[in-house]
Amino acid sequence: MKKVLLLILVLTLAMSTLLVGCGADKETADGQGAKIGMVTDVGGINDNSFNQSAWEGLQRLEKDLGDKVNIDNAESTKATDYIPNLNQFISANWDLTWGIGFLMGEDVKKVADQNPDAKLAIIDSFVDAPNVASVTFKEHEGSFLVGVVAGLMTKSNKIGFVGGMDIPVIKRFEAGFKAGVKAVKPDAEIAINYTGAFDKSDLGKAAASTMYDQGVDIIFHASGSTGDGVFNEASDRKSAGNNVWVIGVDKDQAIIFGDEITLTSMMKRVDEAIYQVSKDLVEGNFKAGLVELGLKENGVGLPENNPNIPADVLKKVEEYKEKIVSGEIEVPAE
Amino acid sequence: MNKLVKLFTKESSLIPLMAILLGLLFGALVMIMGGYNPIIAYASLFKKVFGDLYNFGETIRQITPLIFTGLSVAFAFRTGLFNIGAEGQFVMGSLGAVIIGTQLSLPWYIHAPLAILVGALFGGIWGGIAGYLKAKRGVHEVITTIMLNWISLYFSNYIIANYLREPGQQHSEMIKPTASISLLNWLSEAFGYNARLHWGTIIALIAAFIFFIILWKTKQGYELRAVGFNPHASEYAGMNVNRNIINAMFIGGVFAGLGGAVEILGVFNYQTIAAGFPGYGFDGIAVALIGANTPVGVILASILFGSLTYGAPGMKFGAGVPIEVIRVVIASVIFFVAASGIVTYILSLFKRKKKEVL
Numbered sequence: 146m147k148k149v150l151l152l153i154l155v156l157t158l159a160m161s162t163l164l165v166g167c168g169a170d171k172e173t174a175d176g177q178g179a180k181i182g183m184v185t186d187v188g189g190i191n192d193n194s195f196n197q198s199a200w201e202g203l204q205r206l207e208k209d210l211g212d213k214v215n216i217d218n219a220e221s222t223k224a225t226d227y228i229p230n231l232n233q234f235i236s237a238n239w240d241l242t243w244g245i246g247f248l249m250g251e252d253v254k255k256v257a258d259q260n261p262d263a264k265l266a267i268i269d270s271f272v273d274a275p276n277v278a279s280v281t282f283k284e285h286e287g288s289f290l291v292g293v294v295a296g297l298m299t300k301s302n303k304i305g306f307v308g309g310m311d312i313p314v315i316k317r318f319e320a321g322f323k324a325g326v327k328a329v330k331p332d333a334e335i336a337i338n339y340t341g342a343f344d345k346s347d348l349g350k351a352a353a354s355t356m357y358d359q360g361v362d363i364i365f366h367a368s369g370s371t372g373d374g375v376f377n378e379a380s381d382r383k384s385a386g387n388n389v390w391v392i393g394v395d396k397d398q399a400i401i402f403g404d405e406i407t408l409t410s411m412m413k414r415v416d417e418a419i420y421q422v423s424k425d426l427v428e429g430n431f432k433a434g435l436v437e438l439g440l441k442e443n444g445v446g447l448p449e450n451n452p453n454i455p456a457d458v459l460k461k462v463e464e465y466k467e468k469i470v471s472g473e474i475e476v477p478a479e
Numbered sequence: 480m481n482k483l484v485k486l487f488t489k490e491s492s493l494i495p496l497m498a499i500l501l502g503l504l505f506g507a508l509v510m511i512m513g514g515y516n517p518i519i520a521y522a523s524l525f526k527k528v529f530g531d532l533y534n535f536g537e538t539i540r541q542i543t544p545l546i547f548t549g550l551s552v553a554f555a556f557r558t559g560l561f562n563i564g565a566e567g568q569f570v571m572g573s574l575g576a577v578i579i580g581t582q583l584s585l586p587w588y589i590h591a592p593l594a595i596l597v598g599a600l601f602g603g604i605w606g607g608i609a610g611y612l613k614a615k616r617g618v619h620e621v622i623t624t625i626m627l628n629w630i631s632l633y634f635s636n637y638i639i640a641n642y643l644r645e646p647g648q649q650h651s652e653m654i655k656p657t658a659s660i661s662l663l664n665w666l667s668e669a670f671g672y673n674a675r676l677h678w679g680t681i682i683a684l685i686a687a688f689i690f691f692i693i694l695w696k697t698k699q700g701y702e703l704r705a706v707g708f709n710p711h712a713s714e715y716a717g718m719n720v721n722r723n724i725i726n727a728m729f730i731g732g733v734f735a736g737l738g739g740a741v742e743i744l745g746v747f748n749y750q751t752i753a754a755g756f757p758g759y760g761f762d763g764i765a766v767a768l769i770g771a772n773t774p775v776g777v778i779l780a781s782i783l784f785g786s787l788t789y790g791a792p793g794m795k796f797g798a799g800v801p802i803e804v805i806r807v808v809i810a811s812v813i814f815f816v817a818a819s820g821i822v823t824y825i826l827s828l829f830k831r832k833k834k835e836v837l
Contacts, residue, residue, distance in 0.1 A: 187754075219792050220802055223758065224751060228675070229537050229789070233796055236533065248649060248751075259673050310752070311640075312649050341636070342754030 178213045179241070179427045181206075182234035183419075184227065185220045186246040188344050192370045194395040195343075195415060199245045199268065202416030206423050214427055227252040235263040241426045243267070243419065247314050253277060264431055266422055268415055269314050271435050279435045280418045284314065284411070285321030285476045286469050287445030288365070290462050291392050291411045292325020294447075295363045296333055297458045298408070300388070305336045305356035307375055309343040309368035313479070318367035318394070318411070320477050328474075329461070336361055340371050349374030357382055357389055363408060365392040376402040390453070397448040409451045414444050441470045495769055495776075498822045499783065502812030509807050510800060520798040527793025528786045536674025540746060542785030544569070546683040547738025548763025549770060549777040550690050551606075551731045555620075556772045557694055558727035559707040564609055564624025565735040566760025567631035568602035570753075572739025574635040575601030577750040580654030580743065581643055587657040594658045595682070595740045602736015603729045605631060610728025614721035620728065628756065636752045643750075650751040660744045677745025679738075686734055687774040693730065703727050735760060762788075769816045787812065 183203055185196040203216045219230040227249050234242040235256065241264045244253040250270035257265050257274040266278040295304050306322055308315045319337065326333050336356050340348040349371040353364055357378065364379070366372035372394060379391045383406050393399065393410035418438060425431055438444020446466075451459065468474040507517035528538050548565040555562035576598035583590065609623040643651035660678040667673050694700035705713040706723045714720045738759060743750055766784050770776030791805045815822060 217796065219796065224753075225541070225746060225757075226792075229534070230792060232533065232673075233527075233792060236531070237796075259667070310649055310754070313647050341752070345754060 178210075178215055180215045180217075180234075180237075180239040181241045181243070181423050181426070182239045183216070183218045183243040183245060184230040184234070184249070185218060186227075186248050187221055187224065188246075188369055189220050189222075190218055192344070193373065193398070193401055194369045195268075195413075196245050198396050198413075198415040199243065199419050202419035203243075203423060205416065206420050206427075210424075210427060214423070224248070228256060231256045231265070232260075235260050235265075240264060241266060241423060241431070243423075245415075246270075247312055264426065264433075266419075268418065275433055278422050278431065278433050280422060281314075281435065281437050282413050282415075282418075282444050283437060283439030283476075283478070284317040284367075284413060284445060285324070285478045286440045287411045287413065287447075288318045288321030288367075289325035289328070289469065289474075289476045290440075290447060290466060291365055291409060292322040292327075293329050293462050293465050294325075294409055294454060294458060295322075295365060295392060296326040296328070296330035297461060298390075298454070299330070299333060299363050301360045301362045302330070302332065303334045303336065303359065303361045305338070305353070305361040305364040307349060307352045307356075307364055307366040307368050307372065308337070308339040309371055310341060311339045315339075315367050317478050318365075320479050322365050324477055325465075328465070340368060342371055343369030345371050346374035346377065350378045353378035353391075357387070362388065363390045363392065365394075365411070367394045367411070369395075372398075376406060379406040399448070404452055408453050409447050412446055412448055414438070414446075418444065439469075440466055493826070494819050494822050495771070495780075495816055497826060498769075498815040498819060499812055501822065501825070502815040503808070505811040505815070506808030509811070510804060513800075513804050515798060515800045515804065520794045520800050523793045523797025524787075524790035526797065528790040532672065533674050534789075536672070536676050538786055538789045539680055540675050540677070541789040542781045543677075543680045543683050543745075544738045544742050544757075544759040545762055545766050545781035545785050546687060546778055547741075548735050548759045549766030549781050550686055550774065551602075551733075551735035551738070551760075552763045552767035553770065553772040553774075553777050554690060554694070554734060555606075555727050555731040556767060557707050558703045558723060559710065560610075560613070560620050560724065560727055560731075562606065562609075562624055562728065562731050563621055563764070564606060564627050564760070565731070565763045566756045566758075567624065567628035568605045568732040568735035569739035569742075569757065569760050570628075570631045570635050571605040571732075572598040572602035572736030573743045573750050574631075574638060574739075575599075575736065576658075576740035576743045577639070577643065577651050577654060580658035580748075581652045583658075584655060585657060590655065590657040591660050591744060594654070594744055595660070595737065598740025598743070599733045599736045602739060603733040606732020606735070607725055607729040610725035613728070614724040628760070632753065632756060635750065639750055639752050644752075645749070650747075650749045652749065654744060654748050658744055659748060660741060661746070661748070675746050677741060679741025679745045682737065682741060684778070686737060687778055690734070690774045690777075699726065735763070765813050765817070769813075783812075 188196050190196050190200055207214050207216050221227055221230055231242055244267045247269040253265055253267045254272045257277045264276055268280050271279045304326055306319055323335055338352040340352055353375040364375055366375045376391050379389050382389045390408040391406055392408050395413045398410045399407035510517040510520055527534055551565040552562050576594045579594040579597045609620050612618040612623045613620045639651045645652045662676045702718045702723050706720050710720050766780040770780035787809050794800045794805050795802055
């Protein structure tokens with residue numbers, strides 16, 4: 146039996162040495178330029194939404210700055226992964242480590258306190274530490290505008306909102322959206338449903354199905370990849386001849402799900418925020434503290450092209466946008 | 480020492496070892512096909528797990544809950560029951576611990592043990608329900624435990640969201656410091672060491688020992704195993720099969736519940752409103768399988784499993800292997816371990832050759 150084991154060991158070693166040459170080179174940073182790492186939440190890097198947008202921001206930075214920057218990401222599969230994943234970059238002396246999402250707030254805080262020399266940054270949560278840059282968005286402002294669109298374009302006078310988890314970030318979407326609808330159509334009914342998850346498209350589909358059955362014709366979702374199910378249901382209804390719409394979130398989701406069902410999207414420019422803060426770091430201007438991005442800073446808003454929205458509605462949206470930017474309208478955040 | 484050599488050349492330990500090796504080889508093959516260097520990849524996996532004290536401590540943290548859930552599945556299996564519900568029992572254990580940890584104010588020498596005990600009890604009851612349904616109503620435990628998993632998830636979400644929630648957060652309040660079994664504060668003050676180690680690891684090892692004592696050194700354990708081998712013969716011999724089924728599921732649930740409790744009291748200090756399962760219960764099935772349902776086997780399998788899952792991001796970081804390929808590697812290790820028939824076949828090929836030579 147020992148001989149067998151020995152044989153296998155020898156074979157393994159032999160095969161390995163033979164094949165070393167074939168392998169790819171180490172992809173990680175090699176000392177040149179600033180090193181920027183990013184840790185996703187449990188949604189993963191290909192969530193069509195939040196984490197993906199963040200990663201695209203870093204990829205754009207790498208493209209623009211070339212050798213001056215190295216990037217990498219770590220995907221978390223469990224909540225226990227957050228701290229080790231953050232520490233992985235920090236213990237390797239990376240220059241900046243991003244934590245993506247509200248759910249990582251406390252872990253980023255812990256890691257930042259334990260490593261006062263490291264620089265960290267977080268999206269969607271304010272971490273009060275001298276070495277952390279926090280970026281939050283005024284989602285309510287952008288959601289107000291898509292609320293205006295929904296209010297002006299609904300035929301059934303019933304509008305739906307599908308949220309992910311019941312957390313302050315998503316509450317801001319809901320509050321702004323409701324205010325926007327009410328501003329243009331005070332008598333419209335708004336159905337609200339929190340699915341409790343950002344990664345369960347089946348729950349999104351079920352929520353959308355219930356709403357469309359109740360006569361809702363436009364649903365705004367703020368629920369990460371749970372929203373994939375909302376789009377899926379809408380597309381089923383559309384092919385059955387019903388005129389229903391979805392308003393996407395975070396990215397211009399018409400690009401993924403098509404113009405037939407996507408009315409517009411409430412873009413949250415996570416990519417832009419990551420790009421800017423990371424660029425500041427590369428140029429030596431990293432600042433800890435809170436940055437809030439709203440309509441004024443182009444942190445939220447509608448996509449450039451909205452083929453499904455008539456010109457007069459767009460004009461109205463533009464008017465409201467100016468009022469919000471000038472401070473004439475104060476959009477409620479909760 | 481001789482004993483040790485024997486232990487590792489016995490057929491029962493040789494098969495898992497061979498299986499792991501085959502799995503790693505197959506994983507290497509996949510990496511080569513994808514254009515990645517398996518040696519660098521495995522080296523960075525090894526480095527991530529054993530490379531420095533911080534990561535080593537975190538690996539132990541990753542291994543601990545797997546020992547508990549592995550024991551839970553293995554225990555039920557010894558009585559011929561398939562406990563898919565370790566996941567739910569784990570969640571219920573967490574819930575029990577977090578309720579005691581947040582709601583009561585007690586001195587530490589009562590608070591932490593009480594929280595652990597209540598967690599264990601919650602898990603035990605959860606397992607016991609499935610055992611009761613099986614014994615009294617003949618409902619298959621696979622069905623009930625899967626259903627109970629979902630009930631536990633949404634039940635604990637409900638309790639946390641409505642009674643224990645920290646305002647504005649997606650999780651419960653922090654447990655009181657007296658309920659914590661974490662070593663972190665002490666370690667980081669004394670050594671500046673930040674891995675989330677906790678007493679639960681010691682409890683896990685004790686639990687494995689208790690597992691052994693119950694099954695092989697008590698009358699109750701003898702009955703449990705007898706029912707596992709043949710329920711009809713046991714009944715004929717005068718044993719109460721139904722009671723043994725309930726007991727087995729209860730004790731299995733206690734193990735998983737303990738795991739959930741120490742995970743809360745030692746690692747998180749709060750319980751999150753979770754969209755899905757933590758996954759330790761399902762991994763526990765694989766752990767019990769690899770560990771051949773023995774306490775030592777479960778510990779070793781947990782070490783393998785925990786190291787692989789914790790080290791996997793290291794392969795990405797160090798060798799640039801994409802996470803999908805890493806999952807293939809891990810899955811192939813599990814596959815070969817589970818499909819031990821293939822391994823025995825390959826081993827027998829070698830054996831036959833040896834005989835021919837002789």
